[in-house]
Every structure is written in structure tokens, then in C-alpha cells.
Amino acid sequence: MFPRPLLTLxxxxxxxxxxxxxxDNEKEVRHAIDHVTVYRQGAxxxxxxxxxxxxxxxxxxxPDLPTSIDPSEVRITGTGDFTILSVTxxxxxxxxxxxxxQAKRERLQKERNDLHHLMQQEQHWYSxxxxxxxxxxxxAQYSVKDSGVDLARLMEATKFxxxxxxxxxQERQAIDKRxxxxxAELTTLDLAMGxxxxxxxETHLELLIHTEAQAQTSGAISxxxxxxxxxxxxAYNARVESVANPLKLESIALVHxxxxxxxxxxxxxxxxxxxxxxxxxxxxxxxxxxxxxQGQRGAAASTAAAANNWLKAQAYNPAVxxxxxxxxxxxxxxxxxxxxxxSGGRSVVTDINGFxxxxxxxxxxxxxxxxxxxxAENINVSNAVMNVALAPAMEMLDEVSVxxxxxxxxxxxxxxxxxxxxxxxxxAERAAQAxxxxxxxxxxxxxxTRFDIAAKYSIASDGVVQSVRIKDMEIxxxxxxxxxxxxxxxxxxxxxxxxxxxxxxxxxxxxxxxEDDFVGESSLVLNxxxxxxxxxxxxxxxxxxxxxLEAHNNKTNVISGKRELEREWEITVDNRKRQPIRIVIxxxxxxxxxxxxxxxxxxxxxxxxxxxTGRVEWDITVKPGQRENxxxxxxxxxxxDVPIRLDS
Numbered sequence: 001m002f003p004r005p006l007l008t009l010x011x012x013x014x015x016x017x018x019x020x021x022x023x024d025n026e027k028e029v030r031h032a033i034d035h036v037t038v039y040r041q042g043a044x045x046x047x048x049x050x051x052x053x054x055x056x057x058x059x060x061x062x063p064d065l066p067t068s069i070d071p072s073e074v075r076i077t078g079t080g081d082f083t084i085l086s087v088t089x090x091x092x093x094x095x096x097x098x099x100x101x102q103a104k105r106e107r108l109q110k111e112r113n114d115l116h117h118l119m120q121q122e123q124h125w126y127s128x129x130x131x132x133x134x135x136x137x138x139x140a141q142y143s144v145k146d147s148g149v150d151l152a153r154l155m156e157a158t159k160f161x162x163x164x165x166x167x168x169x170q171e172r173q174a175i176d177k178r179x180x181x182x183x184a185e186l187t188t189l190d191l192a193m194g195x196x197x198x199x200x201x202e203t204h205l206e207l208l209i210h211t212e213a214q215a216q217t218s219g220a221i222s223x224x225x226x227x228x229x230x231x232x233x234x235a236y237n238a239r240v241e242s243v244a245n246p247l248k249l250e251s252i253a254l255v256h257x258x259x260x261x262x263x264x265x266x267x268x269x270x271x272x273x274x275x276x277x278x279x280x281x282x283x284x285x286x287x288x289x290x291x292x293x294q295g296q297r298g299a300a301a302s303t304a305a306a307a308n309n310w311l312k313a314q315a316y317n318p319a320v321x322x323x324x325x326x327x328x329x330x331x332x333x334x335x336x337x338x339x340x341x342x343s344g345g346r347s348v349v350t351d352i353n354g355f356x357x358x359x360x361x362x363x364x365x366x367x368x369x370x371x372x373x374x375x376a377e378n379i380n381v382s383n384a385v386m387n388v389a390l391a392p393a394m395e396m397l398d399e400v401s402v403x404x405x406x407x408x409x410x411x412x413x414x415x416x417x418x419x420x421x422x423x424x425x426x427x428a429e430r431a432a433q434a435x436x437x438x439x440x441x442x443x444x445x446x447x448x449t450r451f452d453i454a455a456k457y458s459i460a461s462d463g464v465v466q467s468v469r470i471k472d473m474e475i476x477x478x479x480x481x482x483x484x485x486x487x488x489x490x491x492x493x494x495x496x497x498x499x500x501x502x503x504x505x506x507x508x509x510x511x512x513x514x515e516d517d518f519v520g521e522s523s524l525v526l527n528x529x530x531x532x533x534x535x536x537x538x539x540x541x542x543x544x545x546x547x548x549l550e551a552h553n554n555k556t557n558v559i560s561g562k563r564e565l566e567r568e569w570e571i572t573v574d575n576r577k578r579q580p581i582r583i584v585i586x587x588x589x590x591x592x593x594x595x596x597x598x599x600x601x602x603x604x605x606x607x608x609x610x611x612x613t614g615r616v617e618w619d620i621t622v623k624p625g626q627r628e629n630x631x632x633x634x635x636x637x638x639x640x641d642v643p644i645r646l647d648s
Contacts, residue, residue, distance in 0.1 A: 051221065059209070060211060060221070062209065068228075073226060079219060079220045082213040236250060236511070269453065273448030328388075330390075342366070357523070373393050480584060490541070510535065566635045591614045
């Protein structure tokens, strides 16, 4: 039996070669990103590598991976005559700069610590001298009578104390000088340390793949992981050469990433899975008469508050950098021209459908919603889509609008520009897109659509959006104009698309071009589409639609005792174009939710009435340079004690 010290030594001898062997059997493998699938939020990264697999057991080291990767979620596959035994990981820190000055910094720090220690010793000795001084002072008051000694001895003692106090003073002065010199030296050391370049390090994740092979062989290894700091947003370019040609729709992915690793010439796919300046035509909603307006307003306030409760309960989300949505009142009517602003940033106004889209700066935490006659709301930035309801203010103001016309066209339309006018942006837009697009294959599943792009893309990890073309489509469309003069005096060119479900579309931004002119932006909102997808291509100022109140009569029926309220409206359509136009105009009658209140359609001017919604629609053709007139007349009968408001 060996003595215990010898056993310990043997154990060390036996362990060390094994550890050394394991370290020597590590093999670093070069790897690169092969494919990236970008989801609406997040991305799946795939890396590949080929390597010689040593005979026996070995450890393949895959260095320089982002630390944001969750090692437990990495999926690894291999091909070749070898076996993957296990996968582990470790973190490695590299010195980027300042390594050459680290030893000097440590030396200077040691000198500083030594000086500080010496200063403490000098200060301690100083306190000892102070106590001696205090002791001498306490004995200096004794007289010959008090001390019981003769005068000669007292004089000798006094001489001693005087000499000793002079020595103490000199010693303290010497200490003060030494401490001062040390403080100056400390300052010099601090300046020298401050002048040294800082030590900069970077930590990376290393994957350790443990393998076993019966003989040395070649093999390929792939591994994939999820990164949250990436995503894409859909966008479209709608191009109309003329109303006689198909609509050209370019589908684009706006890709961004801040994963910490650059995507250099990778195969790219975008998937619809995973989790403004909108110029769309407005849509009428049913218009109900309410007997008690004040009660209606109170109920509306409660309804609006309930609609916003969920949003207000959400916490601030710093990852949200753009918010879109709709602003509406408690009855679901869109709020047009409302102001949406972010704290410390820009403001936008809602379009005629109540839609908005606003970029959120990194320092903005709240969005403010304001509209005339409504209670303002201030809500945390929590989601990419925020639909907000505003309650009516307790006091209502009468609104008077004054419109100025230039050559028969509203001044705001002159400033906005014609749909078929200036070509200031055409050259730049065409130059930016003058390249050949790569082909794209589409893979569809019940839950997502994936677009595989046959081109290599490089996308930096800086958060800058890069446009990636997905596909081009020529789509047969029916073009016509539509107008809702009760809400907006403009006529909108619409493109109606059948069988749009087969086009693999998702909701997103829409940039509109007509005859190579950029005319504005809208939104492709698919959740509002039915069997027909309608795209609003913007207003055309050369078509004017006006709505004027022609008759306003209130009287009382002597026989029934009921009040009769009559309204007659004239709608005019002026076509200043050189070709005929087909235009669909819609208006509405009020709906009654009180059996004692009756609404009658007296004259519809050839329009079609939907009794369930109160919507009246006219589908007419207007010749070039001509005007068409439409008359809409309706009346409401109600008991005299029931208040009725017909303001619009």
C-alpha cells in the first residue's frame, strides 16, 4: 500500500494527460451563415461548415457566435461517417485593444497602492506626534509650589519641553512635506493611467460539438438558431399606366436586423408567419338617430373608455419603432384630420378613413391622440397596431368651414397636386429601380407563406431597412372613381381586383404611381376586403364632387301632432377630364332606433338604397367637360317631445 502523498501524486499524473489530450483534440472549424429566414418578428439563422473529422473522439469548436443565442435551442445536424455525441458551449473573451498597456496599468496601480499605504503610515505618525504635543501642553502649567520641586529642576524641565515641542513642530512639517510629495506623485500616476488606452474586450459564444469516428473522415455540419432582433414589413408599389391596362403590383419586403452579426451574401427567405399617409377612400357606417343627445354622449364616452382599456393596460415596449392603426369615435365613425403625435417627435394626421402611420423615435414612450370636439388620449407605445377610440368632449362647438377655390379647384387640391400632373419624382424612382430582379419561389402552408429569393443578400446589423423585392404581378383590375361627398369632396380612383386571395398578399404600405408619377401612399388592408379587393389610388383633382343643402324645412303636422323635418341635398359632379368617367357616389339616410321616429326616402335621384345600413349609391357616367346633378331628399317624423338632430 502506497503512502497517501504518493497516491495524490499518482492521481495528478493520471489526470493531467487526459485533460491535455482532450484539449489537444479540439479542432476549430470555420463556419458561415448559409441561409436566413426572416419572419415578421425574428429570424431563423442557419450556419454550415465542412471539416475533417479526426479518428476517435474529438471536439469541434465553432467560435465567434453572438452571445444572444440561446445554446439550449440550437439545432444541429451532420452528414458523414461520424456520430455527434453531445453539444456543449462556453464563452470566450477577446481583447480588442489596450492589451499592450495592461501590464503598465497594473504596475502603476501597484505604485499607487504603495504610495497610499505610505501616506496612511505618515498620517498615523502625525497623529502620534499630536498626542505627544497635547501631553506636553498639559504639564506646562505646573508651578514650583504645585510640583514640589526646586526652581532649577523646574527650569530644566521647561527647557526640555520647549526643545521637544520645537522638534515635534519640525517633525510634523517634515511629514506634511512628505505627504505633499506623495499626493503630487499620486496625481502624476493618475494622469499616466488616464492616458493609457482603455482595455476593450468582446465576448463570443463557442459551440463545442463532440464527435466520434471510426476513422478520419470528411463531414458537413449545419446548425440553426433563433434571433429576435430582426423582422420585415410588407410594402407594395402599385403602378397604373392607364385605366385600360392591368394594374402592376410590386411586392417588397422591408428587412431590418440588429442581431449583432452581419449577413454577408446569404440565401434569404421571408415568411408571413410569426408572430400614415393613407389615402384610402372613406366608408360610410350606419347613421342612427338618438333621442337624447346628452345621454348618447355619455354612453359614447363609456364606450370609448372601454375600447381603450386594453391598450392602456399594456406596458411600454421599446422594441416598437413604428405604429399604425385607426382613430375613431365611440360609434365607430373614423376621425378625419385628427392629430397623432409621439413625445419629443413628429406628428401626423389621420386620413379620410381615420388611418394613421407614425415612426416612433427611441426616446418616445407615449402617443398622443387629439381631435376637435373629442377628449384627447395619451397611451403608452406598446404594439405595432394601435386602434384608439376618442370620446366626445362635454362641450360641443359649431364648426364653420371656408373653402377657397383657384380656377374652380379647391386651394388644398392645388397644393396637393394632380394625380396626373407633375413628374418631379419619376426619374429618381425609375433610376432607383433600374435593375434586374431575382426570381422568387413561393412555398405555402396553412399557417404561413414563405418567399425564397434566388439571390445573395448582404444585410448589416445596424437596423437600417433594406428593400428586398419579392415578386411582380400584372393583375386585371376594374378602374372607376368613387366619392363620398358627405365626408370628402374628392373623387378617388379605385382599382377593384377579383380573386385576390390567390396572390399571397398581406396587409402593408402601398406606394402609388400613375403614368410613372409618384402620387402618394395608401395602405393595403386585407381584413377589410371581401371577395373583391379595392385599392384606393388617390384623389383626382380634375373631378369635383360637391354636396349642398337645398332645402331645410321643419314643420308640425296638425292632424298627427308630429314634427316633420325635411332635408334636400344636391350633389354635383364636374368632369374636367378629356374622357368620360364612371363614378360611384355614396351618401346615406339616417336610421331610426325608435319606433316613434320614422324616416322616409322622398327622392333618391335614381340611387339604390340599402335599408339595413341607410346607404344610398349612384353609379353614373359623366361625359368630358360635363356636370351631373343628383338630388337626395328625405324626411323624419317624430313626436314633438323627442329631440332630433339632422346636422349632416
